[in-house]
Amino acid sequence: MYAKRLKAGGIETIYVCDKPESFEKLQAEFEGTDIIVLRDGHAVSRLSDFIIYSVEAAAISPVVREYGPSTKVGAVVAGQTSVKAPEKEAFEKWLPADVGITSVHSLHGPSVTTEGQPLIIIHHRGPESNVKMVEDVFRSFKSRYVHLSYEEHDSVTANTQAVTHAAFLSMGTAWRHSAAYPWETTRYVSGVEVVKVNITLRIYAAKWHVYAGLALLNPSAQSQIKQYARSATELFKLMIENREAELSERVWEAREKVFGWSKDHDPSSSKSSTSGSSSSSTFTTQHSPADERQPILLSEDILDQFSLGMKLAQDKESPNSHLSLLAMVDCWAKLGIRPYEHLAVAGTPVFMLWIGVAEYLFRSPSLVSSAIAAGLSDRIHRPDDVEFVVAARGWSECVTFGNFDWYRKRFEETADFFSPRFEEATKLGGRMIKAIQEGQAVTSHK
Ligand SMILES: NC(=O)C1=CN([C@@H]2O[C@H](COP(=O)(O)OP(=O)(O)OC[C@H]3O[C@@H](n4cnc5c(N)ncnc54)[C@H](OP(=O)(O)O)[C@@H]3O)[C@@H](O)[C@H]2O)C=CC1
Numbered sequence: 375m376y377a378k379r380l381k382a383g384g385i386e387t388i389y390v391c392d393k394p395e396s397f398e399k400l401q402a403e404f405e406g407t408d409i410i411v412l413r414d415g416h417a418v419s420r421l422s423d424f425i426i427y428s429v430e431a432a433a434i435s436p437v438v439r440e441y442g443p444s445t446k447v448g449a450v451v452a453g454q455t456s457v458k459a460p461e462k463e464a465f466e467k468w469l470p471a472d473v474g475i476t477s478v479h480s481l482h483g484p485s486v487t488t489e490g491q492p493l494i495i496i497h498h499r500g501p502e503s504n505v506k507m508v509e510d511v512f513r514s515f516k517s518r519y520v521h522l523s524y525e526e527h528d529s530v531t532a533n534t535q536a537v538t539h540a541a542f543l544s545m546g547t548a549w550r551h552s553a554a555y556p557w558e559t560t561r562y563v564s565g566v567e568v569v570k571v572n573i574t575l576r577i578y579a580a581k582w583h584v585y586a587g588l589a590l591l592n593p594s595a596q597s598q599i600k601q602y603a604r605s606a607t608e609l610f611k612l613m614i615e616n617r618e619a620e621l622s623e624r625v626w627e628a629r630e631k632v633f634g635w636s637k638d639h640d641p642s643s644s645k646s647s648t649s650g651s652s653s654s655s656t657f658t659t660q661h662s663p664a665d666e667r668q669p670i671l672l673s674e675d676i677l678d679q680f681s682l683g684m685k686l687a688q689d690k691e692s693p694n695s696h697l698s699l700l701a702m703v704d705c706w707a708k709l710g711i712r713p714y715e716h717l718a719v720a721g722t723p724v725f726m727l728w729i730g731v732a733e734y735l736f737r738s739p740s741l742v743s744s745a746i747a748a749g750l751s752d753r754i755h756r757p758d759d760v761e762f763v764v765a766a767r768g769w770s771e772c773v774t775f776g777n778f779d780w781y782r783k784r785f786e787e788t789a790d791f792f793s794p795r796f797e798e799a800t801k802l803g804g805r806m807i808k809a810i811q812e813g814q815a816v817t818s819h820k
C-alpha cells in the first residue's frame with residue numbers, strides 16, 4: 375500500500391524488497407510500475423534516504439539486525455509496526471549511530487482511504503528537520519499527522535486497539551462455539567448487531583500477526599485485555615445470580631463515568647439538562663464531549679442495509695443483554711480510559727465504530743434498562759453470553775501467556791469458520807465504514 379500510494383503521490387524513486395526467496399514474486403507484482411524491486415534489505419538500505427520497515431512486529435528485531443547495518447549514512451529509518459516497544463529496541467540496538475529514527479504508523483488498514491486518517495509520526499533520534507522530510511513524503515496521503523513519543527504511541531494504541539480487538543475476537547469465538555453463523559439466527563441481523571458482525575468478520579479476514587503483535591508485545595495491552603475479561607465475567611455472574619441492585623448500580627456508574635451522563639439523563643431527548651454533574655455522584659465524572667456531539671452511528675435503518683442476514687417481517691426483537699458492550703464500558707470505567715479523547719487523538723475506524731455501538735446503547739436510558747433486565751431474565755441470549763465469557767477469558771489467558779502459536783491457532787480456527795463469508799463481509803464492512811465516516815464528516819462540518 376505504501377509503495378503504490380507514495381508512487382502515485384509523486385515520490386520519484388521507490389525501492390522495495392521482500393525476503394530474498396520472494397524476489398521473483400515481488401517483481402511480478404510490481405511489473406509495469408516504476409517501483410524498483412531489489413533482492414533484499416541490504417540493497418534497499420544502501421540506496422535509500424528514507425527506509426520504512428513494514429514487517430511483523432515479532433520479526434522486527436531479526437530483520438533490523440540483518441539489514442540495519444547496511445543503512446546509508448545520514449538516512450532516516452521508520453517502521454510501520456503497530457506496536458512500537460520492540461521496534462524502538464531493535465532500532466536502538468542495530469542501527470548505526472549516524473542514522474536518524476523518525477518512525478510512522480498509519481492507523482488504518484490498506485483498504486481504507488488515507489485521507490483524514492491519523493498518521494502517527496514519532497521523532498526519536500536525529501535532527502528536527504527530518505520530521506519535515508517525513509511529513510513531506512506523506513503529504514499526498516492527506517492524513518492527519520499526530521506527533522507522539524514511542525511510549526505515548528503504545529499507551530494510546532493499547533487503549534484504542536488492543537482491548538477493542540479483544541471484544542470482537544471474543545464475539546467471533548463465541549459464535550463459532552455456538553456453532554451458529556450470527557446472520558443465520560434472527561438475533562444479529564439488524565441495527566447495531568450488524569456492526570458487531572461486520573467488524574468481527576473484518577478482523578478475522580485480516581492477518582493474525584497484526585492483532586497478535588499489538589496484543590502480545592504492547593506492554594500496556596495485557597492488563598487491559600485482562601480487565602475486559604474480568605468485567606465480562608463479573609457482570610455475567612451478577613446476571614445469573616440475579617443480583618439486580620448490584621448489576622444496575624455498576625452499569626449506571628460506568629455509564630456516568632465514561633460518558634458523563636447521570637442516570638436519568640437522556641442526551642437524545644433533553645439537550646438542556648446537565649450531564650454527569652449530579653452532586654450525589656460518588657465518581658469524578660469525565661466531562662465528556664459525548665453530550666455535545668452527534669451520535670457516531672447512522673440510524674438503524676441505514677445500518678440494516680449492511681447486514682449479512684435478512685430480517686424477516688415477523689421477526690420480533692428479543693432483548694439482548696449486550697454483555698460485550700456492558701463489559702466494555704465497565705472496563706473503560708475501571709481503567710479510567712477516556713474513549714472520546716483517544717478517538718480524537720488516534721482513533722482507528724474499528725475503534726470509532728465500537729465507541730459508536732457502545733454510545734448507541736448507553737445514550738438511551740431505556741435501552742440500558744432493557745439490557746440489564748435481559749441480562750437478569752432472558753434465556754434466549756444466555757447461551758451466547760456463556761460462550762462470550764469463556765471466549766473473553768480464553769483470549770485474555772492467551773495474551774497473558776504470550777504465546778504466538780496459541781494465538782494463531784485460536785485465530786485461524788475461528789477465521790476458518792467464518793471464511794465463506796469473508797469476501798462479502800469485507801465489501802459490506804468497507805461500505806459501512808465509509809458511510810459512517812462520511813456521516814461523521816458531514817456532522818462535524820455543520
Ligand atoms: N494490515 C494492517 O491493517 C496494518 C498493519 N500494520 C503493521 O504493518 C506491519 C506489516 O503488516 P502487513 O503489511 O499488514 O503484513 P504482511 O504480512 O503483509 O507483511 C509483512 C511482510 O514482512 C515480511 N517479512 C517477514 N519476515 C521477514 C524477514 N525476515 N525479512 C524480510 N521480510 C520479512 C513478510 O514476508 P512473508 O510473507 O514471506 O513472511 C511479509 O511480506 C506490521 O507490523 C503490522 O502490524 C500497521 C497498520 C495497519
Ligand SMILES: O=C(O)C(=O)Cc1ccc(O)cc1
Nearest residue numbers: 456481482483535722723724
Ligand atoms: O482499525 C483497527 O483497529 C484495525 O483493525 C486496522 C488496523 C490494524 C493495525 C493497525 O496498526 C492499524 C489499524
